[in-house]
Each structure stands twice: as structure tokens, then as C-alpha cells.
Amino acid sequence: MAGLVECVPNVSEGRRPEVVRGFAHVVAAVPGVRLLDTTSDPDHNRSVLTFAGEAAAVESAALALVAAAYREIDMRSHRGEHPRLGAVDVVPFVPLSGSTMEECVAIARRVGKAIAAAHDVPVYYYAKAATTPERARLPDIRKPQYEGLQSLMATTHAPDEGPASVHPTHGAIVVGARPPLIAFNIELDTADVKIAKRIAKAIRESAGGLPAVQAMGFELTSPPRAQVSMNLLDHSVTSLAAVWREVESRASAAGVQVLRGELIGLAPLEAMLEVARASLRLDGLARTQIIEGHFIE
Amino acid sequence: MAGLVECVPNVSEGRRPEVVRGFAHVVAAVPGVRLLDTTSDPDHNRSVLTFAGEAAAVESAALALVAAAYREIDMRSHRGEHPRLGAVDVVPFVPLSGSTMEECVAIARRVGKAIAAAHDVPVYYYAKAATTPERARLPDIRKPQYEGLQSLMATTHAPDEGPASVHPTHGAIVVGARPPLIAFNIELDTADVKIAKRIAKAIRESAGGLPAVQAMGFELTSPPRAQVSMNLLDHSVTSLAAVWREVESRASAAGVQVLRGELIGLAPLEAMLEVARASLRLDGLARTQIIEGHFIE
Numbered sequence: 151m152a153g154l155v156e157c158v159p160n161v162s163e164g165r166r167p168e169v170v171r172g173f174a175h176v177v178a179a180v181p182g183v184r185l186l187d188t189t190s191d192p193d194h195n196r197s198v199l200t201f202a203g204e205a206a207a208v209e210s211a212a213l214a215l216v217a218a219a220y221r222e223i224d225m226r227s228h229r230g231e232h233p234r235l236g237a238v239d240v241v242p243f244v245p246l247s248g249s250t251m252e253e254c255v256a257i258a259r260r261v262g263k264a265i266a267a268a269h270d271v272p273v274y275y276y277a278k279a280a281t282t283p284e285r286a287r288l289p290d291i292r293k294p295q296y297e298g299l300q301s302l303m304a305t306t307h308a309p310d311e312g313p314a315s316v317h318p319t320h321g322a323i324v325v326g327a328r329p330p331l332i333a334f335n336i337e338l339d340t341a342d343v344k345i346a347k348r349i350a351k352a353i354r355e356s357a358g359g360l361p362a363v364q365a366m367g368f369e370l371t372s373p374p375r376a377q378v379s380m381n382l383l384d385h386s387v388t389s390l391a392a393v394w395r396e397v398e399s400r401a402s403a404a405g406v407q408v409l410r411g412e413l414i415g416l417a418p419l420e421a422m423l424e425v426a427r428a429s430l431r432l433d434g435l436a437r438t439q440i441i442e443g444h445f446i447e
Numbered sequence: 448m449a450g451l452v453e454c455v456p457n458v459s460e461g462r463r464p465e466v467v468r469g470f471a472h473v474v475a476a477v478p479g480v481r482l483l484d485t486t487s488d489p490d491h492n493r494s495v496l497t498f499a500g501e502a503a504a505v506e507s508a509a510l511a512l513v514a515a516a517y518r519e520i521d522m523r524s525h526r527g528e529h530p531r532l533g534a535v536d537v538v539p540f541v542p543l544s545g546s547t548m549e550e551c552v553a554i555a556r557r558v559g560k561a562i563a564a565a566h567d568v569p570v571y572y573y574a575k576a577a578t579t580p581e582r583a584r585l586p587d588i589r590k591p592q593y594e595g596l597q598s599l600m601a602t603t604h605a606p607d608e609g610p611a612s613v614h615p616t617h618g619a620i621v622v623g624a625r626p627p628l629i630a631f632n633i634e635l636d637t638a639d640v641k642i643a644k645r646i647a648k649a650i651r652e653s654a655g656g657l658p659a660v661q662a663m664g665f666e667l668t669s670p671p672r673a674q675v676s677m678n679l680l681d682h683s684v685t686s687l688a689a690v691w692r693e694v695e696s697r698a699s700a701a702g703v704q705v706l707r708g709e710l711i712g713l714a715p716l717e718a719m720l721e722v723a724r725a726s727l728r729l730d731g732l733a734r735t736q737i738i739e740g741h742f743i744e
Binding site for chain 1: 544
């Protein structure tokens, strides 16, 4: 069994469905790659493709997608609400079953070099593939956006690969490696959104809460209910079981029950094994103890 | 993605390791089949092979194993503590991700017919593949054993397929379909085995406890601890989470903490998803929400 790698590129096109479908076809046509999701946002004028497979196949698909996006997107005329540096804005590689973060960093570096060489585009490495601590966070790299990047090329934004000049139609690109992101919500048995907001504030990392957790409080309608909406940025640091426990105990202290969890999109198998380890105190539970784990390829 | 099927044949040879290795090679040589485990017991003079793959591959491997076992084992000289009817005693087919019990019943029937035709051996269908309620339970079918079967062939033990006479060297065979069996233990924070035995008795189905659960209380040494040892015969009826809850609450009523769970051997992915559904109240959690679930083939 070879290791699986996920790739979640964000491309600066969310208004021409036929173009985005073309990108999806380019990815899905690579043998060994499965396209798991494509989501477009017209306001952001941006699409996110999620695909996975063995490392070499995912690497090929990422490069094929970049080439296709560079043929179709012209940054000189791109408008959208979401910050971006280029036609392909960010390309994260994510380790899944059987692969490691180190492997994904190596993939990111190979893909970054290949993009710089093939397309004459400045490349920035971020997250676990960052070359300096200042480049770990994507928003910091992306702050000047496509329009303001050239003026910083000689100072804060010297590229990690490629030329020190923004490509007129492609812009620049950010490539990196990060853990899988899990979007997980917990619904509370109350319509009082203030309770959800208070819990969210208490548990989010930025306010000194749980590490690698982003959280917001939302109000759901029909029926009216408060929801704690979370991103787990590294489930090996703070797991689904850990946020559930924390939200449940804080809700309970406010006299409110938790109603249900909701997983948005996909989660890696390892995150589910963590839940079983926590609930059944199965410390040593390994992926090889899951029958289907032997057939992941 | 095609569905996965598991097969767990029990063969009447546990004393000649080189012969059992030969059986393992026969199975592993079938393309698309993965041999997950081979366990031999010399006292029982019996081995259990566990393998899985797509239905057609697993069917071929089961037939190849039966042919190999019939070449090597002579029931006229077989001795062992474990009850058995033939050189290949029982062949259960088990639905995993993407396959159904109905498909496994159909496989069992196809394999049963093929064995009867190729080897002139009487075949009995059991568990979900049984043709009458009296044949649902394996011990009932196996009771007369190889030595006593011929005398019942005209009455209670008319075969479902094949001749009404026990094959002199192969004996008879039981083929069927059943849910995956999960062997799961819970260790208690006490050395008092009486508490484990009492809990086991209360939760086992045979004493009116949890359906599809077998349970025993054991005493572990170094350190001395009581353990509730369980087989979950159908985790869709009584799940890992349900037995954990039940044992924990009964232990707690006896003033004892549960220390940890232990999974013996393998469990299907679906059983882990059930744990996540129960712990995080993720009612709708589907296999397709597990990234790796898209790569099971």
C-alpha cells in the first residue's frame, strides 16, 4: 500500500462554471487521482478543488491543473472579494493514510520548483513547507495581493523560487504542506446565539483556547438554534473528541445541552480512529486493525 | 469502487506449519485478494485464514483454498479438540464496505454448489445463508462431527448440496454468510474477576443481555486485573459504543472504573464510524465522508 496525499488548490475563477469544469476534468483525467470535491464561489470569484491519490499522481495532477489555470485565467482582469496573489492562489499538500508531512513538504518543494521553471512565476512556500517563520501563515504572505506584490518583491516578498517579478497574467503562487483541515460544527439546544459565541471565543486558539482550533458562534434558523462552528487545523493537536468534550462541558456549565455534531465535507480516517481511541480507550488502535485499511491505495 | 468481501475459512490442519503456509500462499496468489491473517492452533489441529478483496477474487481464493486443503488433509486420521465436519470445516463470507449480506449469501450459495460439484462433498448452508432456521447456528450443524455425520444424513443432516454421503477424506463442509465478528475486551480497574464474570453474565445474549453479544469474565495477570472479554456477532445490532456504555455503567454500579478497551484482530471501518456517530452524535456520518473511503478497492 502506497501512501495517500491530498491536494486542495484554490484557483482564481469562480464565475465561469464551464472553465471550472474544465479544471476538474484535467485533474480527474490523471490516472490514480480521485477528484473528491469542487466548490465555486462567484462572489469570491474562486474555486477550491479537492483531490487525492498516491503522491506521484497527485503531483502530476497539481501541475496539470496549474498549467490549465494559467491558460484560462488572466489576473489583469480578475476581480473578487477573496484575497489572492495569482491565477492559482494556493496549493496545499496534505498527508493522509500512509504518508507523512515530510513527504508533503518534499512534494511542495518539487512542485514549486517545477512551476517556477515551467511558467516563470514567483513561488512562496507556506505552512509546514515555509522557509522562514514569517512565511508560515498564508494571510501574511497574501497580504499585498496580486496588485501590491511587485512593490514588495525586493524586500519582504522575495520569492522562494522563480523570478522576482510578478507574472502579468499568472501572478504569483503559494505552495505548501499542512495537516488536513476538519470543519466540524456542534449544535446547541438553545436559540441563544450569545452562548455559542461565548463558547467559540473561549475555545479558539487566537483567544488562548485550544491549539489549532478556529471557532465562531452562529445562529441557525428553522429551528432557531445556536451553533459552534469550528475548523480543526491539526487534529493531531486538538482532536474531534477534544473539541466535543470542551464544547459539551462549557455548554453544560451554561445549562445547555449539546444536540449533535456535524461534519462539513470530508475528514481523514485517522481523525475517526482518534475518536475510537478516545471513546473506547483503545490507545494502541492502528489503521492496520481496520480491515478496509488494507485496501486503501 | 467495488464492494469488499471478507472470507474466514477454518481448515482442519494446525500442526503442520509448512502445509498451512502452503494454504496461505494459495490464497495470497489470487490477484486482488489480501491475506490479512493466518492463525493455527495445534491443540485444535485447526487454522483460520482471514482474507478479503472484491467478491469475485474472494470467491476464487476460497475455492482454491478448498481444493488445496482437500489435497493435503485426510479426515480419516484427523484428531483435534475442536469440533469439525471436514477438512475445510466452515467457510463464512462477510460483507465489508460496499457489499451487502445478500451478496454474501449469493456467494456462499455459488461456492457451495461449486464445491459439491467439484469435490463430491456434502454442503450445509449456515447463518444468513441457512435454508432452514435449524441450520442458522453452526454448533447445531456440527454436533455429530465428522465421525457421526453419516448416520444422520438421511434424517436431520440431509445436505443442502452434494451427495448424501460423507466424503471419506474431505468429510463435509459448512458454507455461509454472516456479519463481521468483532473481538473486544474491556479491562476493569480491579483484580476481582467475580465482577468481570458478573458483568459478562449480565450482558451476554444467552442470559437475556445485549443481542448478538457473547461475553466471558477473565482474570489477567501482571498486573492482576479483571477483564470482560466479548464477541460482537453483529455490530449493527449491538455496537462497540453500546457494549462500552453497558460495561462502564455496570462496573460503575459495582464501584469499579473501566481502564481500557482492547480490539483483538481486525474490525470493519463501519464499526469505527458507529463509534464516531455515537460519540459526536454524527447521525448522518457516511463512509464517503472519510477521505480514504474513496480509495478502498
